[in-house]
Amino acid sequence: MASLIDLNLYPDSPADVTGAASTLTAPKLEPKEEPFDVHTNYTNPNFDFSLNTQPKISQPAEQAVDETDVYSEFNRISKMFQTAFSGTPERYDDATFTDPDSRAIVPVQEENQHSAVADSSRRRNQQRSGELVRVTNLGFEDERYFRLVVRKTRMMYDSLRVLVSMEDEKRKSNNNLFGRSRNARGDLRSASVMKDRCLWLNRDKRIVGAIPGVYVGDIFFFRMEICVVGMHGLPQAGIDYLTSSQSSNGDPIATSIIVSGGYEDDQDAGDVIIYTGHGGQDKYSRQADHQRLEGGNLAMERSMRYGIEVRVVRGFRYAGSPSGKVYVYDGLYNVVDSWLEVGKSGFGVIKFKLVRMENQPEMGSAILKYAESLRNGPLQSRPRGYMCMDMSMKKENMPVFLFNDIDDNHEPMYYDYLTSSVFPPFVYHCGGNGGGCNCVSGCTDGCFCAKKNGGEFAYDQNGLLVRGKPLVFECGPHCSCPPNCRNRVSQNGIKNRFEVFRSKETGWGVRSLDLIQAGSFICEYTGVILTREQAQLFSMNGDSLIYPNRFGERWAEWGDLSQIFSDYVRPSYPSVPPLDFAMDVSRMRNVACYLSHSSCPNVLVQLVLYDHSNFAFPHLMLFAMENIPPMRELSLDYGEADEWTGKLSICN
Template identity: 55%
Template sequence: MDPPDPPITFLDLNQAPHPLISPKLEPGERQEPSNAGNGPGFPLPSPNPHIDPFLLADLLPRLRRITPAPDGDKLVADDLRRAESYLASYVDGLRRRLAFPFGAGAAGSSTAIVPAPDAAAGSSTAIVPAPDAAAGSATAIVPVPDAAAGSSTAIVPAVADLASPKKKKPRSAEMVRVSSVAAADQIYFRDIVRRARITFESLRHLLRRAEERTEAAPWRTPPLPLPPLGRRARADLAAAGMMNHRNLWLNRDRRIIGSIPGIEIGDVFFYRVELCVVGLHGQMQAGIDYVPASQTGTGEPIATSIIVSGGYEDDDDRGDVLIYTGHGGREKRDARQSVDQELKAGNLALKHSVDYGIEIRVIRGSKSDCSPSGKVYVYDGLYKVVDCWNDAGKSGFGVYKYKLVRIEGQQMMGSYMLKLAVELKTNPLGVRPVGYLSLDISNGKETLPVFIFNDIDDDKETLLFEYLAHPFYPSCVFNRRGWVDGGRGCQCASNCSFDCSCARRNGGEFAYDGNGLLLKGKPLIYECGTLCQCPMSCRNRVSQKGVRNQLEVFRSRETGWGVRSLDFIRAGAFVCEFSGVVLTKEQLEIFKIGGDGLIHPSRFPGRWMQWGDISDVFPDYTPPSFPSLPELSFSIDVSRMRNAACYLSHSCSPNVFVQFVLYDHYNESYPHLMIFAMENIPPLTELSIDYGVGDESVGS
């Protein structure tokens, strides 16, 4: 494995696990619930108005009367003290009528913190549905059984006050397992993770962009107080450090065992530090993440996740079964062992995973040309460590080996899907000989072929429409001339510069970076177009070039017809355009056109505002409002002619969004509907968009 680049020196990334520095409360003491410095991961549950705080307060004396047997474990007494403290805090919160929503959009969903039924047996607290919670709409977070016998679940408020920098919050040692997540809460947690990833990616882009602007125009004052990167610094580490300074790293208030809400199997990450930001793996360099012995109730280290990246010569990765080599015993930049490994730290933690049967999150890392870092990390789900032994490695030194078996019933491994996508692009008929209705429904109209695949039923509806790569506009749209500069575009002979006239039309900055990725969503983006002198290679010409990823329209059991890509789609990348026959409001009224075959641009929510939003780090940040966009009254008829975008499925938590763009005409009332990726989208993952119409089915 290649060594990591030297980290930046001006930021402390808080990379290693930290002890829990908050004092342990003794019986009778109370601690005010605080929502400062815990990140945006888990808000404080709403107090249930149907629970009498004085009735709960009556439980406190009963807890005090419970004492462990003379020969009982000291951990039981410790748990009882914690249960009393947490209950006291909750009662106090009820009395003060503190209320924070648990899940966005989960009407009636709430939670209550009560002593677990088996509190005296070593589990002190649990998050359980409140009596008035909507059936199936709450999340159960329970203590890890047996993992740290006697360790309790910490209920910590986690609403960050972003108005001022915070002291970095140490990682908690409290371990919980999320047993079930309702549909509404799945969307909520997914949006939290997406929000953190958007902030990370936006900061990384901004840091790099600021460095470019400084080099091109050193006299300009940067719009935000960004730290200088330096020649050998890395923007990913700097972005993560800035988020850490604001306590925006997720899942720092709990150590989650097993699946993490909001993170799905197959999720792709391009930077190791991003795994730390979302809480999937907390170590910047070590392959084993674990809770140290000093922080567990049993005094034994407990492993939570591992990264398999081929760094050890004795690893044997067979997919569902993995022989994983322990940590240590080799020099940096060398996969060969040089000394015997020791059964301590992460190695000992994995051994305890065998003893306690604790599941482990497995992330696979590999080199990739599609990644800006040269590497890609894929979350492949949960494994059980079923065996551990010491053996002589290939280099003759003692190594600890662990056999991990993937837990059944999970989604297909993300790393397998990556390999399958490569094979499909190379030889689709050889990999899936049955199911292809067309190897290019666009008939060469798109820059890349668009597959049609259906191995479920005999539906061939997609073959009945004429493929239209670009929308067909009525002539009245092109009658408006003279937008600025006397109807002229930019006069740049090569790639446009920061002081170009097209940059000024976009509010003084370009919307894309040098790789064609969207830097910041805007109400309307002016790309260099038909009146501009710059070449097609200009960085301000992105969406007009057509699709850059090989798309496949496929039949899905869940959503009918859907769209997916055989390529990685990077966050902020252009995907495709909504195409059809553009109809004015007058045409719709005259011909009485309506029905499911219409796409209404005015209904799409402004999710472009989320892309590039860094208000979590810079409270003074405001989303772009220039140029302004008039009311959109036109519609796109896709009943006869359409393209692949018309098969996008609807989702309240989508992975793509609409960005309005102009380039071939200058009528702001009729922009192009360009689709961009809201997150890193792995191959063969269905693309979804928010049509702004609730749960109605659109576009299929």
């Protein structure tokens, strides 16, 4: 394996330093206990959805402080802050830290790096490890592997959360047969179930620095999801750290923080953060007491002294998020300074200055703000490179931009824009129309169209794909339900502002100016549908043809809960014959034709029928496999290459 676990904080570590380190003693400062993870006990392995218990979160008790003399208390804490480690200068003097082995990051046994870092599902002991490691020098295959592991875990979490929410909706609509309806948090319950089944990542190693498979700019809608992937292990506290009792040298070490504006003294300038330590707040999030150099605060100070970087996740309110907020991973920062001062509330607060490390991708939070300025700002403020403000010529619900700041190529403007595939006339006369539902005000469980889908709708109330299926039946022209019916998702066109852009790597690519939630509909892959005989003639002329039967079956991954339910069976209804047609995109196409290929895609193909009932000629609808941040390229698995030409079925 090309991936390495850095065994020491410093690269030139001598082989044996335990003797010198063992003479050092830790200061007598006991940190506060970590708040335990939000967790609801589920003992039924089949996950009984009738359990609707609201988890209880306990808060650590605050120590009493004599408030008769605020400044006397402030001076006392300030003196403690300055002299806490003066009793052991031989250990905490800055010069001492030139010792190659700080004992903060400890050696690990040689083993397969995949199982050591990411695949914690094989380990039944899910207590968080006290072993600090750093992962470095990952090769391409390692990066791809870890990204697949993270993506699979996030898909499982999203699918389970959607499923839990749907079950709760059914329970509420059933006249509260189980008594008074309680508010169930799908994000909490899903994380709890995954933790019970040992599906949280990176529990067996405490990783310092970047988490393999998590990219700068990745977006999370729920804080529990950050815990599931191992980015930040505490669902409430802003500082995640290794406690002194777990540390190999008795010092707490901070590994990550969440900056969400919870403290009035915070200052965030992007690359530089003035971060307020935790503690001293009342139940209304108001500073009501002095902060102390303990717990996470002490861990931040120790990380500064040892030169250990911390991960920074920013959280802020965002319109359209299912939780009302988004959390963005913005990369690694160094803690460069710490001090105590009187805060705005008049109480002593501990502050830390963090500076972003160089040579990292652009911050995801900055890209979010940039995309927002493009969406809401005047056209005159857009950067140079926009060659067309709507390739669809108003055929789509939202504009499709064309951007090229590399050369003068504007080829996508030469094609007629096609919002929906064009099928041969005989398709609409084969197989019958199958009838439609009689739901006047919108479809409900048990209607005719739900039965066609195997007794359940493919989408939740928010239009998210619950799980992939061989074929999805949407309501069509013979149904009585309105256009906003929950079973009419993909036929109503795009809902995001897409941009076809010129790329040095892929030629042309597609990105969105909007944040796309996992499971959301993106667009249809359109073209003129040809039979096999027609395709053979067209291919002789060298026209661009797409063969849908070669696309990877990524739909099977979305909603795969086989690791949650022991009796999970991959959806097989209805049985669809092999797709024996081609799509001509040589003259008419849409934005989907410019999606690039990836073996680890963020978009899947879901077959859908709505305007006819011919199983052999479904629509190719694209859905998001993960939360896709603005300005991140969309990718699709085009599957197998042509056996003759060796090329993928892709027109880009």
